[in-house]
Each structure stands twice: as structure tokens, then as C-alpha cells.
Amino acid sequence: MSVDKPVSIASIVLDPLCPSSLKRRKVSMPLHINTPLLESRALSLAAERPVLLKMDALQPAGSFKIRGVGAACEHHVARGKRRFISSSGGNAGLAVAYAGRKLSVPVTVYVPETTTEQAKALIRLEGAEVVVHGASWQEANELALQAMGEDAAFIHPFDDPLLWQGHATVIDEVVQAGAVFDAVILSVGGGGLLCGVAEGLARNGLGDVPIIAVETHGAASLSAALDAGELVQLPAITSIATSLGARKVSDHAFRISQNRPVESVVVDDRAAVGASLRFADDHRVVVEPACGAALTVAYSAPIYGPGYERLLVIVCGGATTSIDKLKDLAATLPHHR
Numbered sequence: 001m002s003v004d005k006p007v008s009i010a011s012i013v014l015d016p017l018c019p020s021s022l023k024r025r026k027v028s029m030p031l032h033i034n035t036p037l038l039e040s041r042a043l044s045l046a047a048e049r050p051v052l053l054k055m056d057a058l059q060p061a062g063s064f065k066i067r068g069v070g071a072a073c074e075h076h077v078a079r080g081k082r083r084f085i086s087s088s089g090g091n092a093g094l095a096v097a098y099a100g101r102k103l104s105v106p107v108t109v110y111v112p113e114t115t116t117e118q119a120k121a122l123i124r125l126e127g128a129e130v131v132v133h134g135a136s137w138q139e140a141n142e143l144a145l146q147a148m149g150e151d152a153a154f155i156h157p158f159d160d161p162l163l164w165q166g167h168a169t170v171i172d173e174v175v176q177a178g179a180v181f182d183a184v185i186l187s188v189g190g191g192g193l194l195c196g197v198a199e200g201l202a203r204n205g206l207g208d209v210p211i212i213a214v215e216t217h218g219a220a221s222l223s224a225a226l227d228a229g230e231l232v233q234l235p236a237i238t239s240i241a242t243s244l245g246a247r248k249v250s251d252h253a254f255r256i257s258q259n260r261p262v263e264s265v266v267v268d269d270r271a272a273v274g275a276s277l278r279f280a281d282d283h284r285v286v287v288e289p290a291c292g293a294a295l296t297v298a299y300s301a302p303i304y305g306p307g308y309e310r311l312l313v314i315v316c317g318g319a320t321t322s323i324d325k326l327k328d329l330a331a332t333l334p335h336h337r
């Protein structure tokens with residue numbers, strides 16, 4: 001390449017022979033990033049087999065949620081919506097707040113009184129309005145729905161095909177990177193990530209690769225539904241892994257789990273917190289116990305994962321914790337339940 005005659009960017013954009021180049025073109029760029037794919041030495045030694053990590057803890061807003069939320073928000077903006085509404089005080093609300101800021105769309109997040117100061121502060125940091133209402137999520141959500149209107153889009157935290165299409169990109173990236181794996185380990189709350197990963201595997205010709213779907217005791221709504229053979233509403237969420245705290249999984253998540261290889265595993269809070277702390281030591285990245293749940297299975301793969309030779313872990317992340325909080329939990333959680 002010759003360097004004496006640099007090509008002026010302006011001359012390309014304003015090429016007089018090509019008047020259409022004068023038009024302002026809107027280049028669509030996804031709101032999520034292509035996250036690193038690592039082979040974890042520490043986890044591979046613990047699991048006694050190769051373990052790949054898809055590091056979605058590094059997404060903007062701190063979790064995989066921006067994949068689906070970003071896709072849904074872009075979809076709604078393209079169809080004329082001018083406000084986003086969320087009723088998640090967790091990583092979903094945070095992702096909507098981030099997407100709104102990036103797309104210059106105002107966001108209101110309705111949260112119950114139980115939402116932590118840290119979560120509210122993180123949402124406000126993205127420029128979104130936080131409305132605190134009611135003792136539980138149900139009341140906050142009702143007020144959110146009343147605030148809807150023609151110009152607004154409600155962004156659900158896990159139950160929307162637009163989200164699943166966006167979450168599926170996590171598998172597209174792993175496949176494009178040429179990774180080889182024969183099981184995917186992920187955490188399950190309401191099942192949005194599960195639906196997205198199942199979609200991603202299917203659209204890459206990997207529909208028969210098993211998904212190990214991990215929940216914590218006290219938030220195990222998928223496990224309960226699979227045991228009962230029908231959707232089950234848990235009476236309450238008693239796990240500290242609040243990002244897994246959907247009392248009922250989506251119908252689609254339940255049906256997927258019955259119709260493709262999905263293995264349900266339930267771990268306890270203490271193990272999930274321990275895995276988050278061990279992961280912070282091993283990889284210098286802090287993740288919520290919600291993500292630690294999936295890591296627990298990877299760290300103890302000799303027990304949980306016989307038959308699977310190469311594991312892919314979706315490191316889903318989570319922004320609402322810290323090393324100090326994890327250490328406090330490790331010190332206070334009971335050893336046996």
C-alpha cells in the first residue's frame with residue numbers, strides 16, 4: 001500500500017460521482033459487544049476437562065442481558081417507540097437504562113421498596129428515572145404497566161422472543177470463533193438466557209448439544225416445573241441469588257427444556273457464593289452468585305458432568321455485587337440447609 005497519497009475520508013463520503021453517498025446513512029451497530037472466549041486453566045484443572053468461558057460479565061451494564069435487551073430496544077425504536085419502561089431492579093433494568101442512553105430514548109424503571117441502593121444508583125448512573133413503588137415486584141410492575149402508552153415499549157426481563165433472538169448471538173460468536181464444546185452450562189432465572197442459547201445452538205446446527213441449566217435452591221422454578229411436568233409458581237424466592245428470582249419460568253423455557261436436551265441442576269447458595277469468590281481469585285472478575293451457580297457446576301464437573309468432555313460456560317455476570325458482599329455472604333450463609 002502506498003502511503004504518499006493518503007485517501008481522504010471526506011472525498012469518499014462526498015464522492016460527487018455518487019450522489020447517494022451524500023445521504024446520511026444510519027449504520028446499525030448492536031449495543032452488545034463480542035466478549036472474550038477464554039480457555040480457563042483453573043476451571044479446566046478443577047473440572048478435569050477443557051472448560052471454555054464466554055465472558056459476558058464484561059458486557060456493558062455488566063451482564064449478558066444487553067444482548068437481548070439491546071436487540072429489543074433497537075427493534076422498538078425502529079418502529080417509532082419513544083420511551084422504554086422496565087420493572088426490573090436488577091441487571092435487566094440496568095441493561096434497559098444503558099440501551100436507552102445509547103439510543104437517546106428516556107427510560108423509567110419501576111422497582112419495589114426492597115431494591116438495593118446500589119441497584120438504584122447503577123440505574124440512575126445510566127440516566128434512567130427510578131420510580132420506587134410497593135412492597136414487591138408485582139406492585140412495581142403493575143404501576144409500570146399503567147404508565148404504558150402508544151409511544152412506550154415495555155421491556156420484559158426474560159419472556160419475549162426479541163430477547164431470545166438477541167441472547168442467541170452469544171452462541172453465534174462462540175461458533176464463529178471455532179470453539180468446540182459438547183455441553184453448555186448456564187444459569188436460569190426466568191429462562192431468557194436458556195431460550196436464547198437454545199435458539200443460538202439450533203440456528204448453528206447444534207440443536208442436540210445438551211444445556212446444563214443451573215438454579216439455586218429457593219429460586220429453582222425450572223427444576224420444580226420439570227419435576228411436576230407443568231409450570232409451577234414458587235410460593236416465594238428464598239435464595240440470595242436474586243437475579244435468578246423468577247417465581248415461574250416462561251412457558252417457552254419450560255417447553256424447550258422438555259423438547260431438547262436440557263439437564264436441570266440445583267446448587268445451594270453457599271456453593272454459588274463460593275464459586276463466585278473462587279472465580280474472582282482465578283480470573284479477577286467479580287460475578288453475582290446468580291452466575292456463581294453455573295460456575296459451581298463447572299468447578300465440580302467430575303460430579304455433575306460425566307459424559308461431557310468439553311464444557312462451555314456462559315459467564316453471565318451481574319453488576320449488583322462486590323467482593324465485600326460476596327465475602328459477607330460466605331461468612332453468614334449456613335453450611336447446610
Ligand SMILES: *Cc1c(COP(=O)(O)O)cnc(C)c1O
Pocket residue numbers: 063065090091092157158187188189190191192193194243244246288290291316317318319
Ligand atoms: C438475568 C440474569 C440471570 C438469569 O437469566 P434469565 O434469562 O432470567 O434466566 C442469571 N444471571 C444474571 C447475572 C442475570 O442478570
